[in-house]
Amino acid sequence: MSKRVAAIVVTYNRLDKLKTVLDKLRAQTTPPEWIVVVDNASTDGTDAFLAAQTDPSLDLTTLSENTGGAGGFATGVKRAYELGADLFWLMDDDCYPEADALEHLVDGHALAMESMPGGVPFACSLVYFDHQELAEMNIPAPDWKWARLWVRGQRAVLVQTCSFVSALYTRETVERIGLPLREYFIWFDDAAYARMASVGIGPGVCILDSKAYHDTPNNVAGDFSKVDESNLWKFEYGARNEASYHLHHESLLSYLRFVARVEILMHRGRVAWRHRRRITSRLFAAIRFNPTAERV
Numbered sequence: 001m002s003k004r005v006a007a008i009v010v011t012y013n014r015l016d017k018l019k020t021v022l023d024k025l026r027a028q029t030t031p032p033e034w035i036v037v038v039d040n041a042s043t044d045g046t047d048a049f050l051a052a053q054t055d056p057s058l059d060l061t062t063l064s065e066n067t068g069g070a071g072g073f074a075t076g077v078k079r080a081y082e083l084g085a086d087l088f089w090l091m092d093d094d095c096y097p098e099a100d101a102l103e104h105l106v107d108g109h110a111l112a113m114e115s116m117p118g119g120v121p122f123a124c125s126l127v128y129f130d131h132q133e134l135a136e137m138n139i140p141a142p143d144w145k146w147a148r149l150w151v152r153g154q155r156a157v158l159v160q161t162c163s164f165v166s167a168l169y170t171r172e173t174v175e176r177i178g179l180p181l182r183e184y185f186i187w188f189d190d191a192a193y194a195r196m197a198s199v200g201i202g203p204g205v206c207i208l209d210s211k212a213y214h215d216t217p218n219n220v221a222g223d224f225s226k227v228d229e230s231n232l233w234k235f236e237y238g239a240r241n242e243a244s245y246h247l248h249h250e251s252l253l254s255y256l257r258f259v260a261r262v263e264i265l266m267h268r269g270r271v272a273w274r275h276r277r278r279i280t281s282r283l284f285a286a287i288r289f290n291p292t293a294e295r296v
Contacts, residue, residue, distance in 0.1 A: 038079075100210075123206070180193045
């Protein structure tokens with residue numbers, strides 16, 4: 001590859017999975033020039049393990065507190081930019097890319113760039129839960145003209161959003177929109193970043209032959225009909241963050257539609273009233289929550 005790629009991995013207390021991710025990255029047919037690992041103040045021995053690594057491509061940042069996935073990716077993208085990366089390959093610590101995932105991702109993105117005069121701000125892999133099923137939470141939202149590249153024979157479809165599970169961003173995109181919104185902490189930071197990247201440029205692209213696996217306990221997409229005691233804290237972040245994006249980056253109508261959708265889903269899912277009140281309060285908190293992206 002002529003362009004220098006930095007793989008960016010954010011980790012928190014999942015040392016066993018992190019080891020697998022690092023093995024997968026080192027086994028790539030076209031390995032990244034740097035593996036930037038951001039340790040979100042892990043307490044499970046991750047810091048000692050990483051400190052003992054001798055891989056010259058490994059670049060380690062250890063944070064003093066857990067800044068969530070959003071803060072970790074903001075830190076990682078900034079570090080990769082400082083290193084001089086041309087392409088930023090983002091992934092969680094439970095993302096296992098196949099050996100040729102990066103090769104297909106870079107080549108597919110380059111081919112798409114040739115076909116899209118406005119440019120292609122990001123690319124993503126097709127993410128699987130297992131060998132037969134796609135990972136529900138990582139299916140990118142298709143663009144209305146999703147088949148534009150497909151009909152030209154490319155193994156790619158245009159998408160509006162993607163998750164930070166094998167997502168590739170260009171240096172030009174990072175310079176234009178800044179870093180991921182670290183104040184989001186967790187949830188919707190990836191979708192927001194993809195949408196920000198597409199403004200004024202056009203959609204991203206999902207490269208169908210670039211495959212990764214998301215090592216999650218079950219294959220369920222998070223929606224607000226599934227709020228319970230165990231996941232309430234995540235949904236609170238999700239409600240605030242997505243509502244904020246709709247209101248401050250799109251329109252009041254977009255915000256109101258999202259609020260209505262959340263309330264309907266919670267009603268249909270018979271979510272407990274005490275949880276519904278918490279989520280609703282976060283929807284209203286979004287009115288005053290409007291972080292701006294840190295520039296590089």
